Amino acid sequence: MSIEWYLAVSAIVFSLGAVGVMTRRNPLVVLLCLELMLNGGNLALIAFSRMWGNGDGQILAIVVMTVAACEVCIGLGMIVAIYRRHLPIDVDELRELQG
Amino acid sequence: MSAVLFFLAAIGVIAGAIGVVVLRNPFFSVLALVAHLVSLAVLFLLLRSEFVAAVQVVVYAGAVMVLYVFVVAYVGGESDSIGERLRGVGSSQPPQVGSGLRFGGAILGVALLVELLIALIGTGLEATSGYGAGYVPGPKAFGTPAYIGNLLLTRFLLVFELASFLLLIGAVGGVVLARRRGGIGEDEPEVFVALDVPRPLGTGTTVEGVGSRTA
Numbered sequence: 001m002s003i004e005w006y007l008a009v010s011a012i013v014f015s016l017g018a019v020g021v022m023t024r025r026n027p028l029v030v031l032l033c034l035e036l037m038l039n040g041g042n043l044a045l046i047a048f049s050r051m052w053g054n055g056d057g058q059i060l061a062i063v064v065m066t067v068a069a070c071e072v073c074i075g076l077g078m079i080v081a082i083y084r085r086h087l088p089i090d091v092d093e094l095r096e097l098q099g
Numbered sequence: 100m101s102a103v104l105f106f107l108a109a110i111g112v113i114a115g116a117i118g119v120v121v122l123r124n125p126f127f128s129v130l131a132l133v134a135h136l137v138s139l140a141v142l143f144l145l146l147r148s149e150f151v152a153a154v155q156v157v158v159y160a161g162a163v164m165v166l167y168v169f170v171v172a173y174v175g176g177e178s179d180s181i182g183e184r185l186r187g188v189g190s191s192q193p194p195q196v197g198s199g200l201r202f203g204g205a206i207l208g209v210a211l212l213v214e215l216l217i218a219l220i221g222t223g224l225e226a227t228s229g230y231g232a233g234y235v236p237g238p239k240a241f242g243t244p245a246y247i248g249n250l251l252l253t254r255f256l257l258v259f260e261l262a263s264f265l266l267l268i269g270a271v272g273g274v275v276l277a278r279r280r281g282g283i284g285e286d287e288p289e290v291f292v293a294l295d296v297p298r299p300l301g302t303g304t305t306v307e308g309v310g311s312r313t314a
Contacts, residue, residue, distance in 0.1 A: 001105045002230055004220050006146065009109045011215035013116050013135075019208035020120035023201050028125045028171060032132050036116050039139055042151075043112075044219065050146040053232025053241060055250050058148050059258065062247070065159060066262040070269030072163050076170045077276030083174050084279070 006047035014040030025090050027082075031075045038068045105145055111138030129167045136160040147234055148242040 013036055020033030042061045049057025082089055115135025119128045136159050143152035232241075239245045251259045 007219040015208045015212035016116040019204050023204035029128050032119050032128050046146050046148050050231040058151050059255050061151050063262050073269045073273035077273035080277040
């Protein structure tokens with residue numbers, strides 16, 4: 001398959017993740033949708049890496065996975081902390097920092 | 100063969116992504132993301148990055164998703180009604196966001212998709228319509244663990260070390276954020292200690308001599 005198809009799939013996945021981040025209210029699902037966006041970026045990186053026959057894109061994809069793991073760790077820790085304080089687990093209600 | 104595999108995997112990827120966004124129960128969303136990640140690993144394999152595909156399945160679909168499943172099970176995967184269950188009687192109701200938000204989100208998503216497709220595919224890059232650079236199979240070919248390891252420990256050594264440090268910070272931050280505050284809580288079970296058993300006076304312990312214990 002030509003590289004274009006992979007890029008199209010990556011764009012679709014990224015857009016779906018963006019829609020999820022914008023519309024869902026459960027922070028767990030918002031984190032999952034962030035993962036979707038990162039995965040769309042990863043797929044584009046690896047497709048371009050294959051396009052040029054250069055491994056730098058794969059290294060960058062692995063770094064993105066590392067960052068995603070850290071983000072999951074911090075995000076889930078925050079959700080557990082929110083749950084412990086008996087606050088509603090809902091991004092529309094947690095708006096103390098909204099100003 | 101590769102085209103068939105591509106379309107199967109791409110359908111799995113997109114269906115998994117739609118499932119993550121659409122499903123009401125967060126637990127099912129996590130399972131949809133696992134399906135999405137496994138299909139994505141197949142796409143990575145088709146792009147000849149074996150090592151990244153293996154890492155994707157083992158680390159992402161294996162470890163990170165288990166963390167998600169544990170948190171969903173702990174917090175309670177009761178769909179979007181978690182907020183309503185925990186919401187007190189006197190607290191303010193949230194602003195009613197419903198179909199308007201969904202509609203606007205979908206419109207923005209479609210606009211983003213069109214823009215991305217124009218940027219990615221509509222560019223003048225000749226090579227995007229090609230099949231990529233040449234590939235010579237071998238023990239140190241493009242995408243093998245030897246190739247990736249060689250790059251990580253030579254050209255990208257600083258990036259590698261910084262990523263490991265970032266993981267350390269992330270792990271410490273997660274523990275600090277999720278830990279139980281205020282030491283041992285009141286809901287800790289009472290531990291039965293033999294010294295706490297009522298004891299007749301004057302049986303002569305050091306505690307009585309110091310006087311810190313009112314017998």
